[in-house]
Every structure is written in structure tokens, then in C-alpha cells.
Amino acid sequence: MKKQEELFLEFLARKRLKNTSQRMIILKAFLRQNSHLSTEDFYLQLRKKHPGIGYATVHRTLKLFAECGIAAEHNFGDGQMRFEVCHDNEHHDHLVCTGCGRIIEFENQQIEQLQLDVARTHKFFIKSHRLELYGLCSDCVATEQQ
Amino acid sequence: MKKQEELFLEFLARKRLKNTSQRMIILKAFLRQNSHLSTEDFYLQLRKKHPGIGYATVHRTLKLFAECGIAAEHNFGDGQMRFEVCHDNEHHDHLVCTGCGRIIEFENQQIEQLQLDVARTHKFFIKSHRLELYGLCSDCVATEQQ
DNA sequence: TCGATATTGAAAACGGATTTCAAAATACAG
DNA sequence: CTGTATTTTGAAATCCGTTTTCAATATCGA
Ligand SMILES: [Mn+2]
Ligand SMILES: [Mn+2]
Ligand SMILES: [Zn+2]
Ligand SMILES: [Zn+2]
DSSP, X not given: OOHHHHHHHHHHHHTTOOOOHHHHHHHHHHHHOOSOEEHHHHHHHHHHHOTTSOHHHHHHHHHHHHHHTSEEEEEOSSSSEXXXXXXXTOOOEEEEXXXXXXXXXXXXXXXXXXXXXXXXXXXXXXXXXXXXXXXXXXXXXXXXXX | OOHHHHHHHHHHHHTTOOOOHHHHHHHHHHHHOOSOEEHHHHHXXXXXXXXXSOHHXXXXXXXXXXXXXXXXXEEOSSSSEEEEEXXXXXXXXXXXXXXXXXXXXXXXXHHHHHHHHHHHHTTOEEEEEEEEEEEEOHHHHHHHTO
């Protein structure tokens, strides 16, 4: 049994929620993939192996993952929620290619520090942040030049 | 006649769109206010003086403003689009208070530069970006401590 | 095992954004 | 000025992802 499964089971217990087969199936499927999938995409994928599981359950369970810290929820402006597995407490931000939809992850400690500085000067308490750079990935730039 | 009105008139001419009374009324009302208003809020405000103008027209016109660079469009995660007047080519990012909804603007050239650095290392061409820090403003922090 | 409680899946409801459409307004050539 | 092609308008309908409802089912502690 892995770290994140334990975390989720503890979360369920703490909140007096029940450990159901659907939740475990969804958790395993979610941990197995690593993209920034929309609820719909993930549901369609899952349905291939588990046709009995409903969209509503998938949606609710992804929300639980986000609440317990296993998943990070994103909105890259295409009108859909996206989820990704949250590894430990690692944080990263995203480059979003508007050409092909590719998502590139990056970490920049200097930016993170400067954000804290900004918050401090405004006496603002940061709970979360989002930094996304939108544009064209190297492939799309190359394609566009032709 | 001011700068932004000229810009919009040029934009309309360029796109072979018509200069209507509604568009001018909406433009003047939009330039007059300076918050980060949702379409709905702006429409309700406008309706007080101009009950004849429909929501659809307001929505469409705000989109035109965004397209021609007069307005900046934001999504602060509350499920509504928000618009603000874009002054010249000045850019800023936002602190969003999840307690009271207050929006604080900030500019940080170092962060902007580091974003360019990140993009360069990924050979990524930035078209736009969003940086939002979510949390509690100083007032809400103070309130919460009681 | 029993029963209180939580969960499930299908379908409905929700809510903001967008589109439809017929009537009205605009631009512009003549 | 017209006349006319084209665009715009406002109300209502539609879209579409998200969330809720609800009756049937599953979980789990006593
Ligand atoms: Mn990511
Ligand atoms: Mn602003
Ligand atoms: Zn790309
Ligand atoms: Zn506040």
C-alpha cells in the first residue's frame, strides 16, 4: 500500500466517510495516470475498464482527492476543470501551449520567493497561487513559422 | 474625445463594425468605473441609467473591448468573467482576498523578468500570463484572529 | 445480523456564457 | 437625401460543464 492511498484512507476515516470499491478504483486509476486530465477525459478513460462507475461519482471523488491534497485542481481557461496527481508537497507552475494544448511544468524558487515578498508588503496572507504562462511551445512555434 | 474611445472607433472601422449608440454608452460607462466587475454586475449598474440595453449586448461589447485591448478579462476562480479597464499597456497582477473579495493590484518587474527566463529555457513563446495570489487581505487576517 | 448512515448512478437542475432570430439601426453607394 | 445591403439589437433559447437530487444500494459499527 502506497503513501497516497494511506493518506486517502486516513482522510476518509477522519471525515467519517466510507471506503467504497468505487473510491478505491478511482484512486488507483487516478494515481496511475499523470496528465492534467479533465473530469470528462478521466471518466471516459476509466469507463473502458469500469463501465459501471458513474460520472457523478468520478466527479465527487476527484473533489475529495483535491480536498485531501492528493490532487491539484487547475483551470487553464478552456472551461474545464483539470486534475493532476499531487506528489508529496512539491509545487510547480505551468506553461500552457494554446497551439496544441501541451502543458509544461516548471519550478522557480526565485518567483516563489518574490511572491512572498509581494504578499508581505501588502500584509497579505497567501493561501494559494496560480501562475500560468500562455503561448506557444517550441513545436508550435516551429510549425507556425512555415 | 479620449484615447480609448478613439482606439475603439478605429477598431470598429477596421473590422467593419458599426458605431452604435449602445456601444458608445457601454464604452463610456465602462471607462468610468474601475473595479474588476463581472458582466452581470456591470450590466446591473448600467441598467440603472440605461434600462433599454440588453445583457447580450453588454456581454458582446465587453468582449469587443477585450479584443481591441481596452479591457482585460479575468477569471478569479469564482465562476464569473471579470473585466477591468486596461490603461495604456500597463500590466499588473492580482492579490485576491478569498475572505472579502477584495482585489489588490501589484506590479513586480523581477517576476516578469523571471517569467521570460523560464519561457526562454523552454523555448516557449509567451502570449500572455496570469499570476494570482489567493488568500486573506490584511483586514480579513485581522478579523479572523478575533 | 441489524440498522443507522453514507454512497451510488441516472437524471435533473443549475448558472454563466453564448447563440438564435426577427425587428431595428446603420452605413454607404447612387 | 433615398434605397438597400449589412450589421446590430434584445429577449429568449440554448449550450455545456458542474453540481445536486433521490431512491436504491452498500458500508460498517454495535
Ligand atoms: Mn502540473
Ligand atoms: Mn486589475
Ligand atoms: Zn504546442
Ligand atoms: Zn479581505
